Amino acid sequence: MSLQEKLTISGNVAFVGIVVVFLVLTSLILVVSIFGFFAKTGSGKGKKGKEEKDADVDYVSGEEAEDSDAEDSDTQVLEATDESEEDEVGLIAAIMAAITVAMGSVSGFHISSIRRSKRNTTSWNTAGRDEYHATRL
Amino acid sequence: MSLQEKLTISGNVAFVGIVVVFLVLTSLILVVSIFGFFAKTGSGKGKKGKEEKDADVDYVSGEEAEDSDAEDSDTQVLEATDESEEDEVGLIAAIMAAITVAMGSVSGFHISSIRRSKRNTTSWNTAGRDEYHATRL
Amino acid sequence: MSLQEKLTISGNVAFVGIVVVFLVLTSLILVVSIFGFFAKTGSGKGKKGKEEKDADVDYVSGEEAEDSDAEDSDTQVLEATDESEEDEVGLIAAIMAAITVAMGSVSGFHISSIRRSKRNTTSWNTAGRDEYHATRL
Amino acid sequence: MWNVFVDSIIGLAKKSGFSNLTPLHLVMIAISCFFIFLAIKYKFEPLLLLPIAFGMLLANLPLGNLMHPVIWDNIHDLQFADLFNSDKFGLLDILYLGVKLGVYPPLIFLGVGAMTDFGPLIANPKSLILGAAAQIGIFFTFFGAMMLGFTQQEAGAIAIIGGADGPTAIFTTTKLAPHLLGPIALAAYSYMALVPVIQPPIMKLMTTKKERCIVMEQLRPVSRLEKILFPIIVAVVVSLVVPDATPLVGMLMLGNLFRESGVVARLSETSQNALINIITLFLGVSVGATASADKLAQPGYGAQAFKIIILGMFAFAICTATGVLFGKILNVISGGKVNPLIGSAGVSAVPMAARVSQKVGQEANPGNFLLMHAMGPNVAGVIGSAVAAGVLISMLGGK
Amino acid sequence: MWNVFVDSIIGLAKKSGFSNLTPLHLVMIAISCFFIFLAIKYKFEPLLLLPIAFGMLLANLPLGNLMHPVIWDNIHDLQFADLFNSDKFGLLDILYLGVKLGVYPPLIFLGVGAMTDFGPLIANPKSLILGAAAQIGIFFTFFGAMMLGFTQQEAGAIAIIGGADGPTAIFTTTKLAPHLLGPIALAAYSYMALVPVIQPPIMKLMTTKKERCIVMEQLRPVSRLEKILFPIIVAVVVSLVVPDATPLVGMLMLGNLFRESGVVARLSETSQNALINIITLFLGVSVGATASADKLAQPGYGAQAFKIIILGMFAFAICTATGVLFGKILNVISGGKVNPLIGSAGVSAVPMAARVSQKVGQEANPGNFLLMHAMGPNVAGVIGSAVAAGVLISMLGGK
Amino acid sequence: MWNVFVDSIIGLAKKSGFSNLTPLHLVMIAISCFFIFLAIKYKFEPLLLLPIAFGMLLANLPLGNLMHPVIWDNIHDLQFADLFNSDKFGLLDILYLGVKLGVYPPLIFLGVGAMTDFGPLIANPKSLILGAAAQIGIFFTFFGAMMLGFTQQEAGAIAIIGGADGPTAIFTTTKLAPHLLGPIALAAYSYMALVPVIQPPIMKLMTTKKERCIVMEQLRPVSRLEKILFPIIVAVVVSLVVPDATPLVGMLMLGNLFRESGVVARLSETSQNALINIITLFLGVSVGATASADKLAQPGYGAQAFKIIILGMFAFAICTATGVLFGKILNVISGGKVNPLIGSAGVSAVPMAARVSQKVGQEANPGNFLLMHAMGPNVAGVIGSAVAAGVLISMLGGK
Ligand code: NA
Numbered sequence A, B, C: 001m002s003l004q005e006k007l008t009i010s011g012n013v014a015f016v017g018i019v020v021v022f023l024v025l026t027s028l029i030l031v032v033s034i035f036g037f038f039a040k041t042g043s044g045k046g047k048k049g050k051e052e053k054d055a056d057v058d059y060v061s062g063e064e065a066e067d068s069d070a071e072d073s074d075t076q077v078l079e080a081t082d083e084s085e086e087d088e089v090g091l092i093a094a095i096m097a098a099i100t101v102a103m104g105s106v107s108g109f110h111i112s113s114i115r116r117s118k119r120n121t122t123s124w125n126t127a128g129r130d131e132y133h134a135t136r137l
Numbered sequence D, E, F: 001m002w003n004v005f006v007d008s009i010i011g012l013a014k015k016s017g018f019s020n021l022t023p024l025h026l027v028m029i030a031i032s033c034f035f036i037f038l039a040i041k042y043k044f045e046p047l048l049l050l051p052i053a054f055g056m057l058l059a060n061l062p063l064g065n066l067m068h069p070v071i072w073d074n075i076h077d078l079q080f081a082d083l084f085n086s087d088k089f090g091l092l093d094i095l096y097l098g099v100k101l102g103v104y105p106p107l108i109f110l111g112v113g114a115m116t117d118f119g120p121l122i123a124n125p126k127s128l129i130l131g132a133a134a135q136i137g138i139f140f141t142f143f144g145a146m147m148l149g150f151t152q153q154e155a156g157a158i159a160i161i162g163g164a165d166g167p168t169a170i171f172t173t174t175k176l177a178p179h180l181l182g183p184i185a186l187a188a189y190s191y192m193a194l195v196p197v198i199q200p201p202i203m204k205l206m207t208t209k210k211e212r213c214i215v216m217e218q219l220r221p222v223s224r225l226e227k228i229l230f231p232i233i234v235a236v237v238v239s240l241v242v243p244d245a246t247p248l249v250g251m252l253m254l255g256n257l258f259r260e261s262g263v264v265a266r267l268s269e270t271s272q273n274a275l276i277n278i279i280t281l282f283l284g285v286s287v288g289a290t291a292s293a294d295k296l297a298q299p300g301y302g303a304q305a306f307k308i309i310i311l312g313m314f315a316f317a318i319c320t321a322t323g324v325l326f327g328k329i330l331n332v333i334s335g336g337k338v339n340p341l342i343g344s345a346g347v348s349a350v351p352m353a354a355r356v357s358q359k360v361g362q363e364a365n366p367g368n369f370l371l372m373h374a375m376g377p378n379v380a381g382v383i384g385s386a387v388a389a390g391v392l393i394s395m396l397g398g399k
């Protein structure tokens, strides 16, 4: 391979590579910035909105510390379906909007708060635990 | 495929399927009921017999809670072989009877109490732990 | 196969097998004894040397008990490179000597103390933990 | 020189997924995101649905080449060296091997067995009748699927959705109608998650307030010996009568024997943690990946998927109804000692269906605790579904 | 119409296991149950014997199709696509791949290495002599097996039972005489469990009360550096002298290096928990499944199995005796400082054999603590068995 | 008779490793021991380097037959039955299947994703610019490698060392230049361990004391919803633009979704423990085994390895420099709010490179806490490297 060829190949790979890496990562900046915009909008909505957000931020650590409780989770799925529909519409809209963004066209969407999940364990285990509790009663 | 054929196939599958599912699960009822019969017989044998049984019932949770102790298990296998032969005959008879039942002919058998197992850990680990204890002495 | 043949084969396998097993395990005695020789030499080097060694012996159990601390390990790799070069030369010499021994020719080598490693966790996890701590400050 | 760069960029753009994206891909991506949403927001069986939906998402990003559904249509032509050909085997194809070889579902059952306490079933063996009764809907659904134009094999795979047991449904579908694996798995797990919505109205419709108020006797204690013998006997009996159920029932019972024997705590622990988690993950992501846009492009596939959704709902409803019906029969026979609500727990969907029985019972009579009594039919339903699966595979499996 | 149903039921009955059950199946099922009993009741190496026995049970339920021993007799004809043919590969055949490929035993050794502390051996290197001496019985047993009419390869596989090390026995048997895998594995693990019964009489017979009372000097402390160098050196030396032992010894020492290095706690932990448990489970259940009724139907197989039981006992007894004998020799050489009872621990069977030394020693002299001293020969015996296995594979393994 | 014994011993000696040991083997063994030393003594990425080095050691003990590099040169001739032929597949060849099939690196990324918190990146999306900038060195190194006489494919594999991400480097090398896997893996992990040595001088050289003293604003809190959407969107966007990066990025994001969804704690936990540990172990030991003495015997291989070491260092240095350079640019644009030191963290090498930023920043200004700010570019660098790998595979991967 001649030096000329080597230079062409290297230049080509380098150019395309750098362009694509920057293209992908800057397009992710766009998407993530939109998050941030709505995050800020959300936090401007008033005190209640802000508190909700804080609760969400603490969420992960709280969940890790908490040993999920079988009694609590017994009826949890039923509760979930009783929930207000606003939340549901919120998250579904957000995910759909995310796809839209990914596909190239941006449309407005509204992020509402996410419910905290209590169940950290599997349904299989819970059954065993429930039963264990039941036999102890 | 004509409607007639579909009906025949569906009817056939449904009939055979339902028959077999009920056949298998009711034959299991038979076997399990025999357990229950002997369980009741056993509990009628007097106060001591009952207490033994209760101990057995608590067994699993007790074992899970207990962190098996290396010192205890040192000589445990030897103990096992020193045990009264009654127990041995009891369990072996029970398992053999279970097979017999499964094979279609039922014969009487007598369930005696089961020894409690102390070792919850592997022999490999125990060795390491023993040694560790030894070096700490 | 005639009895004669069987005897020859068995005798051959038994002889070679026993010779090789003893050969390998006694050659390991040689190597391990050399450890012991230097271990004793090392412990004769004076009080400080002895204490270092004791610390080393306790090492494993101590490490297992200690929950490694993210703050400590932050700059640990840098410390490692700052360390006195004696230790480095010591272990590298020891490993190299071990190979030499294994290859058949023994050369003298000097074992110096080994540093205690504090990090019991992975770099990946530590990052997460660091960040968690940071957010709690 | 500049031309070379521009050509390269154009070449790369052509090789990018964007330029190969079709509306069908978008539909599939949207469906994936919808199931991710259900799994996270409403905890619809997230352990399976989240990997399944993400696998589906990855498989529908054009040119990702993670999954090649076409190779699985002609498995008998596959050569060992094809494994190394990334045009034939992608990452998810390799993980899918465990599904195709029928290895993952039995290993999941091993872990389920190690997690399951059959005590309530042993204490009340009549539960097994309810575990059988709640499989009747499977065969009704088979009939319905045949009427809606599915082949026998497809009908069998769809019917097993009514078994309300994910690994059983996947195992059966892999044997009978692997091309429908994606929609059937999605339907099975979704309806299992919807058990608390589907069952209560049917249960209330079929029972009187008086029946729902029945308080059942406390269960007798079960000895360790019984718990040890149970898995051995069930494995032997079921395998002898329905050999095709052996992989599922045999492993379920091995796991349970690990649990009850008390001498192999290590194996029991690993079966119900590391092993089942790894297998669940591999199974989910690769099963999801079978639902590719190419399939949706086949004429009639969308209609089939729609029918599967309808039939799955139908199957759950009938199974619930027959379970409750047999609960009522048992109640009459026993002279009013059996609360018919425990019948609906026979559909499997452990432990959700048993909790539904508990909840509906407590609504009628706040002092009523049916959970333990419902666990009996609930775990019996797992055995019942596996037997039904064995019958379907035996009668319909070509081979 | 009714006829169709009846025919179907009859057809299904014919395809059920019951109608294909032979007396030999019943014998095998009874044997399985007997080993399940031993594993649970007397804790006979339950980690292996319980899966092995259950695998044997499942493989002997007719038509379960979990295992096809016949495919393993002609492995060179196997095609990749056969994996998907359920008449060739069942669930347990697929798990058995790891045995056949020689992958499971080394991975178990990896975990064993991570669990093993070679400190007592390093502190007292003379232990290695005892670890070698207690393998002599292996070669005597080889002689005995040849005399009893086994082929060279079979004799080698049977002899390694005396190594008192399960993974080594399975690894060797897979290479030399895979058709005997079932009985050899059962015998190896059973005798390992019986070490506390087999060894004490022999130990007492061969030693005087005075010898048994000898109290040994406390072991010197071992530095971390020694513990790190040990696995590296052993791996190099053993692999160079006996290359066929490399898979076992190399992995054993890698596991031990994980443990002693102190820098890869994650890998050490996983090697001795999730990984070894998963592999033990797969190995046990698939090795057990090789013991099928078809084999018992072969003329002479039952007699062979009986001879294996006798020879296995013989192997353990001789290994114990030679271990104690060399213990006595070391005692004489050292001027009375070595208690010969630690010699019997050289058979491997970690840590049971070391405990037996401890117990017999304490019977003679209640103030005698031999456990730590016996751990040296005990772990040396693991290395010794692997070396012996390497020699047997090297000399007898045709290819 | 005696002759027979002597012949056997001689035969065995000839079949021993000692008589087949060449000087090249000794060199390779010495190199292995050197890396074991680095891994244990200086904790040079021990999780990978210890298994790699030990695998290399085992593969270079002659006749151990654990690895057969020659079979991997002609994978398209491999037959399924070859797996059972111990002259073709040894233990490490079988473990190496997961490398060759491209399965291990994505599964490691799954665990990495489950361990990674993208919060700092979401809070400060400009970090992504730095994560891109620090990949520029990859393409400079590509140029350098071409100049030094490597083929395009080899140059691509070497260049990716600059990505400072082990699984990405192994994945890319397997696709482009598998014969260089050993040296590239060793170089990649070694330089990752050397980040605290390589980076600080470059960082100090390129920045003023004033820049290093810049204290950055606290990051905004990130909501759970953002953290859930992030992995989904990144998986979709990256896979669509660079399909060849899908296996890595898709699995990374699946793991992260497990983490952030909060509903599949079991899967998240297993991904980042049992699964990643098992895979790391298998990957390390089998990648190490590809570095066999036979390769070193090929003319020019040693020189190639030497060039790889030089080029790897060059790649790290350039990546660090371009990262810092773009940090300076961002600082100017933002009006002095960005400390350029966080740019160097864009090389990946999580979390070492971010710690280096923290440390160098604190040296200049003891009240400066850059760690959180550097974690943004740090995790962005992981995505950036995977994208760069995708581009290289797409442009250079013949098939
Ligand atoms: Na069911």
Ligand code: NA
Pocket: E134, E135, E162, E163, E164, E165, E346, E347, E348, E349, E381, E382, E384, E385
């Ligand atoms: Na041994």
Ligand code: NA
Pocket: F134, F135, F162, F163, F164, F165, F346, F347, F348, F349, F381, F382, F384, F385
């Ligand atoms: Na990078």
